[in-house]
Structure formats: C-alpha cells, structure tokens
Amino acid sequence: MMIRITRIATTIAMLLIVIGICLTGAQDTSAADRDKLLSEPGVYGTFATFRIDDEWRRLDRQTRQAHLTALRNVVEHHKDTLAIDTYLLQGLSDYADILVRVHSTELRANQQFLLDVIATPFGAYLTSATILNGLTKKANYVPGFPDQMKADLKVPSESGLYVAVIPIRKDAGWWALPQDQRLAMMQEHTEAALPYHKTVKRKLYHSTGLDDFDFITYFETAKPDDLHSLILALSKVKEARHNKRFGHPTLLGTIKTIDQLVEALGR
Numbered sequence: 001m002m003i004r005i006t007r008i009a010t011t012i013a014m015l016l017i018v019i020g021i022c023l024t025g026a027q028d029t030s031a032a033d034r035d036k037l038l039s040e041p042g043v044y045g046t047f048a049t050f051r052i053d054d055e056w057r058r059l060d061r062q063t064r065q066a067h068l069t070a071l072r073n074v075v076e077h078h079k080d081t082l083a084i085d086t087y088l089l090q091g092l093s094d095y096a097d098i099l100v101r102v103h104s105t106e107l108r109a110n111q112q113f114l115l116d117v118i119a120t121p122f123g124a125y126l127t128s129a130t131i132l133n134g135l136t137k138k139a140n141y142v143p144g145f146p147d148q149m150k151a152d153l154k155v156p157s158e159s160g161l162y163v164a165v166i167p168i169r170k171d172a173g174w175w176a177l178p179q180d181q182r183l184a185m186m187q188e189h190t191e192a193a194l195p196y197h198k199t200v201k202r203k204l205y206h207s208t209g210l211d212d213f214d215f216i217t218y219f220e221t222a223k224p225d226d227l228h229s230l231i232l233a234l235s236k237v238k239e240a241r242h243n244k245r246f247g248h249p250t251l252l253g254t255i256k257t258i259d260q261l262v263e264a265l266g267r
C-alpha cells in the first residue's frame, strides 16, 4: 500500500515537472546557436560529473524510466538557450558515471541547468563528483606562429566516439615567463602535437580563478591510441615541465546523445 502511494506521488511530481517545463519552455523565443557557442570566444563551459547511487539501480524499471524521462525533459527545456552535451563515463572512469558539458555566455545559466537536473527525482540519486568551469578565449600564441603552422592548424579535426577531459594547473614559473619564451614553448608543443591534429579534435578552456585549474583540455576522438601517443609526445616538450597538475581527474568516456544516455542508463 505504502509503495503504491509513493509511486502515485512520484508520478504526480513528475507530471508537475513536465507541465512546468512545457509552460516555461513556451516562453523561450531564441534558440541557442550551438555552433557559435561551441566555436566563439567568451563562452563559459561547465563540466559536471555525477555518480549514480547504487540505490537507484535497485528501483523498479518503471520508476527509473520516469526519472530518466524527467532528466531528458530538463535537457530539452534548456536546449534553446544552452549547448548541452552528455557522456557516459561508467565502465571507463571510476571518478563518476556521467558527464555533462554545458556552454553559455552566462555562467549562471550553466548553474541553473545543473540545479534543474539536481531538482529532478533522478537528481536525488546523483552525487556530484567534479565540477570544472572554463572560459573560451581567442588564441594567445597562434598569431605568432609561422604561416605553415597556422595553415596546418586550420585543417579540420575528426571527432569520434570517445571523449577525454584533462584539467591542467601550470606552475608559477610558467606565468612569470615573458610572452616570447612561452610562445617558443607553445610552438614546440604544437609541432609535437600536429601529427595527431587530424584524429584528435581538441578544445581549450581557460579556468584560472574559475576552479582549481588553469586550463580544461577537452578531446574527442575515434582513436584513443592516438590520444595516448599524443600525450606521450607532449610530455617530452619543455612546456610540459610547467604542468604542476595534469589530470586528477582525467575523465574518459563515450559521447552519447541524451537519448543514447537515457537508453544506456535505463538498461
């Protein structure tokens, strides 16, 4: 009897959330320009990872499905104003089970989305594992590179099934170096990395003061072995000696649309 009442209450709560989302969603007029948010400077990227409590897996299938539907509705609701990407870390990373990457020009919009996720019935079973915040900026060093290197960097990179997120903290010595010395080291960094430019798609976020790191480096690839070789190649250049913290966490997972994520978790 008690279980039935709880189920009815959960269903009513879910219906209210869905109705609320539909009503507020109707007020959105502008659709987020996903391409712009993912390519322009001045955009905030928030990376949030969550662990799913074991208790959730013990819930019946119907309740879990209802929880995942509410999660999907929150993503759908915010899709008009934010660029939202979802990933499954479960099985490849022991830091967390899922990763969400959110982009907007207002950091508080990223926060509101994550608060809305936490407010769903599924959110009650999520534990936040890591939150990283970064800002996209215009290239600092590329304008000083030789023309051939600039041209090589313009060749499009290919994405793939896999994602890796590696936050990096530089040492004080790095920031104290004059720009021309950092430029020379970043040129060496780029020379070492260019052989992997085609198969490893990258994105850089500046996070000094926005979390405990200086940079969030983000990669998509079909070839994790290339990512591995790339990191080894970069660890040999002088700039790498200024990495005070590299990873911790290194997040590795697979890229999933929200529908694919819901399907994977609902199994």
Ligand code: HEM
Pocket (backbone or CB within 6 Å): 138, 139, 140, 141, 142, 143, 153, 166, 168, 186, 189, 190, 193, 194, 196, 197, 200, 201, 202, 204, 215, 217, 230, 231, 234
């Ligand atoms: C696909 C291969 C890669 C290429 C072609 C590449 C290229 C570059 C370029 C051109 C810059 C300078 C951006 C600017 O002008 O501001 C840069 C910056 C940076 N890269 Fe890479 N990179 C690659 C992979 C990596 C990897 C694997 C890491 C570490 C996990 C990394 C870490 C960084 C960091 C932390 C910066 C910022 C340095 C600073 O502004 O002080 N990169 N990269």
